[in-house]
Amino acid sequence: MRSLHSSSFAALSVLACLVGRVNAELKNVFAHYLVGGMSGVDEAVKDVTDAKALGLDAFALNVQQPTAPFTTDALGFLFDAANQNGFKLFFSFDMTTINAPSDFLPLFNQYRGNAAYYQHDGRPFVSTFDGGAKSFGVSSPGQGWQQQFKDVLSDQGVNPFFVPDFDDYGGATYDSAFFTNYPVVDGVFSWESAWPQITEGLVNVSDSKDQAGLQAARAANKVYMMPISSVQFKHIDGGQNWYRIGELNLPERMGQVLALQPDFVEIVSWNDAGESHYIGNNWPKAISGSPAIQAYSNDYDHTAWQAVLAPFITAYKAGKTTAADITPFGEFAGAFWYRPLLKNAACAGDSLGKPQGAENARDQINIAVLLPSNTTGVTMRVTSGGNVVANLSTTAGLNTAGVAISTGAQKVELIDASGNILGAGSSTQDVVADTSSTCNFNYQVVHIA
Structure with missing residues (x-):
């Protein structure tokens, strides 16, 4: 966290x-x-x-x-x-x-x-x-x-x-x-x-x-x-x-x-x-x-x-x-974003190759979740490549996390104190370790809804 x-x-x-x-x-x-x-x-x-x-x-x-x-x-x-x-x-x-x-x-x-x-x-x-x-x-x-x-x-x-x-x-x-x-x-x-x-x-x-x-x-x-x-x-x-x-x-x-x-x-x-x-x-x-x-x-x-x-x-x-003062208009607000391509990808088919600064990139799921001032007991559950990789506690206001990513699908869920799912977002594109096309370091951004 x-x-x-x-x-x-x-x-x-x-x-x-x-x-x-x-x-x-x-x-x-x-x-x-x-x-x-x-x-x-x-x-x-x-x-x-x-x-x-x-x-x-x-x-x-x-x-x-x-x-x-x-x-x-x-x-x-x-x-x-x-x-x-x-x-x-x-x-x-x-x-x-x-x-x-x-x-x-x-x-x-x-x-x-x-x-x-x-x-x-x-x-x-x-x-x-x-x-x-x-x-x-x-x-x-x-x-x-x-x-x-x-x-x-x-x-x-x-x-x-x-x-x-x-x-x-x-x-x-x-x-x-x-x-x-x-x-x-x-x-x-x-x-x-x-x-x-x-x-x-x-x-x-x-x-x-x-x-x-x-x-x-x-x-x-x-x-x-x-x-x-x-x-x-x-x-x-x-x-x-x-x-x-x-x-x-x-x-x-x-x-x-x-x-x-x-x-x-x-x-x-x-x-x-x-x-x-x-x-x-x-x-x-x-x-x-x-x-x-x-x-x-x-x-x-x-x-x-x-x-x-x-x-x-x-x-x-x-x-x-x-940051604790940034509270949502409703029960919560959130998004997560990730690069579908790991930074060590070879990108053999891209004549430009990796971008300058690629070595500074982090292979992670990036999360921002906003919770009301009276929030207690909410957890962010992060799933990467089919495995639960993190259960993160939260506080009121802006919560951020960077969690190491694996290839495959990605998911972030908000779980209340009783184990109910308040909201969730699922990846729109799987993460891959290599590509034969564009060496793309752009982000997929997913709404936690």
Whole structure:
């Protein structure tokens, strides 16, 4: 049984108390949304209504090609769906593919006044993926963004609330020097702190970068948006083939978010099939041009993670500070996830071979179960390969476990004190020790229902 309560959480809770007043009017939760091909508005409506039911406040729309027809068509569908269903959207411009603000400003100006565009303090919210190292031909990135983004919009009477992901700016983490050099930002978001780096080895995710970034942002009177994610597995080509730990990453981050109480939270991601951390729907048209992504994401449904994310979102917005405070809406909520391929598989038929970081993977069933505050006597029974391999006691709130896995079928059951089965989930795909096809480190996620 793994507990999310660590010694560092006590210190972080002190920090949370200090910033509580600032956070009271913030506390919104977003999901990173990769804008790709869509077949029609029905798909957008499904995404928006699912996200709203989960408790999300907006999608952060990752735009890579601002003028491409697939982008403009999808944005039309999404804004229509958001307006129909009382949901919000804002742009997160992908600066790995966009050269300068002038390339995305027409699109931003088209939608910033839309009723569905997310506003903070009456200002249109804008984020990025990277861009902290781009100076756009002037003396520094901070000045480049000021002159070519903020000043251009200021001349039009627009003052965006700018919270970019500038992880690429060159520093180890956001610190006081960053905010001195980038006064253009109203806050920051860190993509990279959501998972351990491959070079860190077999370690759990740390919130040290988030803690440093939040403290520096507070000192500069800025906001901090914290990421939470499950895994990062990419298997596209020789330059995009890696695995960043995803075993218990998601529930670990839940506890860290509650302890730190950042101003905003962004879930990474809603639909990024290419990096395997999607929690929502993957529409076929978005990945129709990438057989490699289809090979490791088709039939790998992750929506069961939403069962434990929804109560977490509620707890965060209510100012709860410990994993014990994440309680279900009913008798219980839960999910388990596993890789159907053991990490030592040869993958003889896959020209890419194992992903970088495969050595850091753990062959285990990963479990997150939420139980009410009055819970007593409930046990998690874990069956792997036809054998009962663990009977784990539980407490109120978030319970997590990582149990060694065997080949074959997998099952997790919740058993009450009288021996009755409260709920259960069974694997959708057997675990195998080897494969002649794709070396797939993606997760099958199973709802405990």
